[in-house]
Amino acid sequence: MNGLRPGAILRLVLLGLGTAALVPAQLVALRLGPRHGWTLPLWFHRLACTCLGVRRRVRGTPPPEGAGGLIVANHVSWLDIPVIGAAQPLSFVAKAEVATWPVIGFLASVQRTLFIDRTRRTATAGITAEMGKRISDGQAVVLFAEGTTGDGTRTLPLRSSLLGAVHEALGHNDNNGDITVYPLSITYTGFHGMAGGRVERSSLAWYGDTELAPHLKAMLNAGAIDVELAWGEPIRMGHETSRKVATRRAERAIRRARREAVTGRPVS
Template sequence: MIRFVLVIACVVPLTLALLPLHILALRYGWRIQRSIPHLYHRIVCRLIGVRIRQVGRRSGTGPVLILANHVSWLDICVISAMAPVSFVAKSEVAGWPVFGALAKWQRTVFIDRQARHRTGAATAEIGTRLKAGEAIVLFAEGTSSDGSRVLPFRSALIGAVHHALGDDSDTTVGVQPMAVTYTGFGGLPIGRELRDRVAWYGDAELIPHFIGLLSAGAIDVTVSWGEPILHTSDRKAIARDAETSVRRMCEAARRAGMQGAIAPRPGVAAPQAGAQFEPA
């Protein structure tokens, strides 16, 4: 609990310091509106004790729809610490205390899953944002999991890519899979018995989970970038290919995490070829 209090004592002033500038940036359309959340979450990850290991890289610098798995509310901090992005979230998130406000300030696109007729408007907004050159993260499972498996990817909102293209042949929107895999908690490798300490899913209450995670001390996570998916007119094929890629990357990250835990030398194991540790 002491660690939790110390983390909050640092995060609150940080939030209050950056928030006025960010609100002004949103109001007047300043370009730093994308970089402020990126900086904010890098600092927050450091304060929490999140250690990010990156495998691969984002392909290019143009607009991209990132299809990721979803394990915890901490995914938002981790992914935002990697790159300036916006997210797609269920409409209920907008009403959450604190978290809802932070989501709005990061220009999250909210989806009302109970009203299918509104999905088209959300898809159009995603497409417009992509066409403007943004990176949008879609948690393609549609919900969070326990972290031990990847749920089937849903294809409905992938149609936003096609909307972004429209009749403009000069606009190229990429689709790239991303896998978020938590491999260490409190200095221990994450097995099934520790996954619930990180994963936030089902009926788990947010506040107790939030306090427990911030009190952990050290959380290791691997963020893996997959190969870009070729643009096709079949959104179901895109979802299927992305799901396969994310599942493979999660399995590889878990194996690497376990091997690092038993490596016969102090410190963390040497990263795989192409891997890089991010000082988030």
């Protein structure tokens, strides 16, 4: 990309070399069966965060490995994927069109991303059934419940429909349909340890008609990007807590954590 600084070019080359080394190994792991191929994506996301200069700060308690659950997060940028994926083995839910994107679609597929076409009910049922199976098997699945990326300064309303579909998919399992929802707030707080305002947070967001290549170039030239991941209290969604109640509680937790990240002080 034209206009990249020498250091950014070097980090981009390192990311490309690392990806080229990890992808063939991941393809082999996928052929071994569904219980394989979860560790290499973790390495890839950590490499991506390092090469992109991302510095992660974590508040709260993430879901324990092997417990299974639905991670419900706000969505700011494509950068959210490595930021979350660097924490622990997990899989993502993405809109169907992502699968057709050059390079990104392929990388998403080899990480076992679930692509959902919300315009086709039969396709949605199949994906939510797979989500339910993964959660029952002790895996964590990430759902960006806003349905799209925001501008980095506010949280859009969360949609409860997919939470309800996953709940229904789990209804005939041994846990009687109960599912643990883990609210996760993602806030890009600034650069190089310096807190940013609305302008800086918007510049890190990828939304609307923003093109990927210029946005990636800006991220590489930024040098160091600070992001806070804040985990809310787990929510047990089941017979006593409906999908709508669980969604409202998750949304409140995410909004509160984002305000705390921006202001630097607790919000009651």
